[in-house]
Amino acid sequence: MAVRKPPITTREYWAPGHAACAGCGCATALKLATKAFSEAMEEKYGDPNAFAIAQATGCMEVVSAVFPYTAWKVPWVHVAFENAAAAASGVEAAWKKLGRKGKILAIGGDGGTADIGLQALSGMLERRHNVVYLMYDNEAYMNTGIQRSSSTPYGAWTTTSPPGKYSIGEDKPKKWVALIAAAHQIPYVATASIGNPFDYVRKMKKAAKVDGPAFVQVHCTCPTGWKSPLEKGVEIARLAIETGVWPLFEIENGDFFNIKIQAPGGGAKVKREGGKIVAIEFKKPIEEYLKLQGRFKHLFKRPEAIDELREQIKAMWKVLGVDVYLPKPEE
C-alpha cells in the first residue's frame, strides 16, 4: 500500500510537554515554524538541524524552558524581553565567524516586537543580519496577564484597556509591524496565520531560505487572553482571514508597489487587475470573528464601535492597495 508523504516533516523541535495553556494557538505557530525551518535548512544546506533560536521573554519562552526541563530540540537562547533581535544578531555574527552554515530564528511576541523590542528589531533588519524574525501576534502581553500592546486591535478588552463607562476597550488602531519591517527594504516580509497553516509553512520556508533578514508576523490565537473556546483556535484564526480582519500578504525587498495579497476565502469576491488583487468583497461580517471571543463581547452593545473597527480595517487594506467591502451582519 502506498504511504502518503506527510505534508510537513514529522521531525519535532518543539516537543510536547511544554507548559502552554490547552488550545494555545501560539504553541501551534512555533511548532510549525520550527518544522518549516527544518525543511528549509534541509533543502538549502542539506542539514535539517542547521538553525538556532534566540527568543524574547513572553509566554512562549516561559512555557518552553523551565529549568531543569526544556521543550527545545534545537539550540535555543533566551536573553530578555526586548532584545531577541539583538541577541540573534550576536548569534548570527558568531556563526559567521565559526563558519557554521545555517540560519538564526528570532522569536518574539507582539509586545517584545511591536513595543519594547521594536528598536532592536529595526537595528537587526537594517544591518541585514541573516535572521528570520518571527513575531507571534496574540495581540496582547499574555505572559504578564493580558495587558494591551500596540498590536491589540481596536475595541478589544485587556486588563489595561478595560471597557467601561468612559472606555470602549482598546481605543487605538492596531500597529502594523509587518509594514514597518518592510520599510527596511529587507528581502522578505509576510503576514501569516495559524488559520492557514499551509500558507504559513510555505512563508516560513521562504523566509528561512532567503539570504539576509526576513520578517514574518503570524496571527495566533490565545484562548486565555481572547476568552475564546479552547478548541476553536484555528477556526477563529481562519475567520479573521475570511472577514478581512487579518490580511495575508508578502512584500519582497520593501517593494510596496508589489504587495502580494492572498485571496481570503470564505466566499469573498476578489477583483484582480493584471493579476493583482485590487478589491475584495468580503461575504462574512467581522462580527462572525468577534462574537467567538469574550474580549469583544462588550462591543455588541456598542455597534458604533464595531463600525469604527470596520473603518480602520478598510483603511489598513487601503494602505495595502486594496479596496474592501466589509458587510454588516444584516446585509
Place this chain on the structure above:
Amino acid sequence: MPIRTVMKANEAAAWAAKLAKPKVIAAFPITPSTLIPEKISEFVANGELDAEFIKVESEHSAISACVGASAAGVRTFTATASQGLALMHEVLFIAAGMRLPIVIAVGNRSLSAPINIWNDWQDTISERDTGWLQFYAENNQEALDLILIAFKVAEDERVLLPAMVGFDAFILTHTVEPVEIPDQEVVDEFLGEYEPKHAYLDPARPITQGTLAFPAHYMEARYTVWEANENAKKVIDEAFAEFEKKFGRKYSKIEEYRTDDAEIIFVTMGSLAGTVKEYVDHLREKGIKAGAAKLTVYRPFPTEEVRELAKKAKVLALLEKNVTFSVGGALFQDFSRALINQKEKPILVDFILGLGGRDVTFKELDEVLEISKKALAGEEFDEVNWIGLRKEIL
C-alpha cells in the same frame, strides 16, 4: 619584541581587544569611549583583526548581541561608559547569570543628571552587584594589560563570569602615555583560544540557555555566581603571576605604596592612585607617616588584602569618585564590611571627591589630610566628607 609607543587609554583598550582576538565585537559610541569602537573598526577594516564587528543601534543591543555571540561560544568584546553602561544594566545581570565571559572596556564617566562627560566611577560602581568582575586601571598600560587579564580570568572554567575594566574618562581615555604593546605570540600563549564547554549553540548538540528557574532552583543559580566570584580571587592571583612571568609587569589586587610604617593610608582606585602616591612622597618629605593603596580589583572584593592593609594603619582615608546616597562611598561600605568583625581596626574616613571631572590636586588632598589627622588625634570628624565642594554656589 614588544613595541614601545605612546597612546591614549582608548587606543590601548582597542589594542588589547585586537591582541585578544575576539570573534565578535558589538559596540555603540559614547564619550569618552568612542575611540575604542572606531579603532577596532579600523583594525577590522584593515584585516588586522579577523572579527565580526556589529554596529548596533544602542548599548542595550550591544550587550545583547555580545550575550548572543558569547552564548554561541565565541570570545566577545564591547566598550562603553556612563549612560551606555546604565542602558546595559539589565543585560549585565543576564550575562553574569548565564556565565558568559564577555569583556567590556569602560571609560569611567559620571551619570546624568546633569549631563556630564567627565570622570568619576559612578557608572561602574552602580553595576557592582551585577556579578561582573571589576578591574580599575591607573594608567594606559594598565588599561591594556588588565583587559588581557580580564579575558584570562573571565574565561577560566572556575570563574566563567563577565568582566569590566574601567579607566578614567579623559584623564586616561584621551591622554597619551607610553604604552608597551606586547607580542601577539605571547598574548596567544597567555590567553589561548576560547573553547566554550558550557555555552554554545551548536545544532549537532543542542542546548537550551537562559531558561526560567522556579524558586526551587533560582537561589542555587545565583549562588554559583557568588561562588564563581569567590573562585575568581585565586584565579586573579594566578593570572597576575602568569602575566608577570610572561610580560614582566607586576599586578596585585591591592597595590601598596610606602605603607609599612604608615599611620594614615590613602586608599583609592584608578588614575587618582598616581596623584596620591606623589602626594605621599610629598608628605613623607615633611615627615608625615603616610602611605597609599590602590584597588586594582574591586569585584571580587579583595577582603583578605583589605584586612592585611588595615593592620598597617591607624586611619584609612577612602578617596572615592562615587556616591551612595545617605551612606557615603562604595569603598567605605565595602571596607567597613571587611573590617567590622576584626578585633583591631583602623578608623575609616570617607571622602567623596572628583565627581564629574572635578580636579583632585594636592589642595584637595590637603583637605583630606587635615580631616584624617583629626581622626588620628581622636578628635571629632565626619564619617563622610565632600571634598572641594563649592558651598558658595549652593
